[in-house]
Amino acid sequence: MSQSRAVPRLAVLASGEGTNLQALLDTGERGDLAGEISLVISDRAESGALQRARAAGIPALHLPARLHPSRSDYDQLLARSLHDHGADLVVLAGFMRILSDEMVQAFAGRMLNIHPSLLPRHRGLHTHRRALEARDAVHGASVHFVVPELDAGPAVLQFRCAVQPWDTQASLSARVRRGEHLIYPIAVKWYCQGRLRCRDEHVMLDDQPLRAPTVLTRDGALALAAPD
Ligand code: GRF
Numbered sequence: 001m002s003q004s005r006a007v008p009r010l011a012v013l014a015s016g017e018g019t020n021l022q023a024l025l026d027t028g029e030r031g032d033l034a035g036e037i038s039l040v041i042s043d044r045a046e047s048g049a050l051q052r053a054r055a056a057g058i059p060a061l062h063l064p065a066r067l068h069p070s071r072s073d074y075d076q077l078l079a080r081s082l083h084d085h086g087a088d089l090v091v092l093a094g095f096m097r098i099l100s101d102e103m104v105q106a107f108a109g110r111m112l113n114i115h116p117s118l119l120p121r122h123r124g125l126h127t128h129r130r131a132l133e134a135r136d137a138v139h140g141a142s143v144h145f146v147v148p149e150l151d152a153g154p155a156v157l158q159f160r161c162a163v164q165p166w167d168t169q170a171s172l173s174a175r176v177r178r179g180e181h182l183i184y185p186i187a188v189k190w191y192c193q194g195r196l197r198c199r200d201e202h203v204m205l206d207d208q209p210l211r212a213p214t215v216l217t218r219d220g221a222l223a224l225a226a227p228d
Helices: 019-029 048-055 071-084 101-106 127-133 169-192
Strands: 009-013 036-042 060-062 089-092 111-115 138-145 155-162 196-199 202-205 214-216
Touching (some): 036 048, 111 169, 127 138, 155 169, 169 196
Parallel strands (some): 009 036, 009 089, 036 060, 155 214
């Protein structure tokens, strides 16, 4: 982060509804994010995230993939936009494009993602359906640092919830999404406060190695990973 800047600048990348973006915006509005969302980028013109950014008066950039069919061209444009904007942290919030290794490496340790499962379980798509099919008793969401391998970066914070016998994909997805809205602002705030760092895929929280993700418990408390 630039020495002259008071708080880190965050760029949020999103393709969909943007409810996680909204949770971050609301947290920022309450003065509780320790960072400033200064740019929102989407590959989809109709993305709710762009509408939410505009409504909040934040620069909203539509970068359509069809103009840049090669992944590397698209990612170069993306990286340029992020650099031009002085983004300190890139926050992936339902950005439905796989990023090139170059792009991920350019922001190594400065890119977070939220994934709707308890990583390393159910990497990839259709996580709620897969949790139901596998009869998982517990499901949830994970905030993790991004590494070149998809959904394989170290998890820093998880939300866990019970899977009920009557759950459908829709009910499970809604419960997990509510949990996402709790954990993403916390993890982003930790980063902005300088409490959370990732170097060479090793996560440090408050200067201690984080060997397993922190978990948001049912009563809203944060449980730290047990020391080994
Ligand atoms: C969330 O479920 C998130 O875990 C996944 O994409 C979805 C984005 O939802 N990566 P929204 O656009 O923030 O509502």
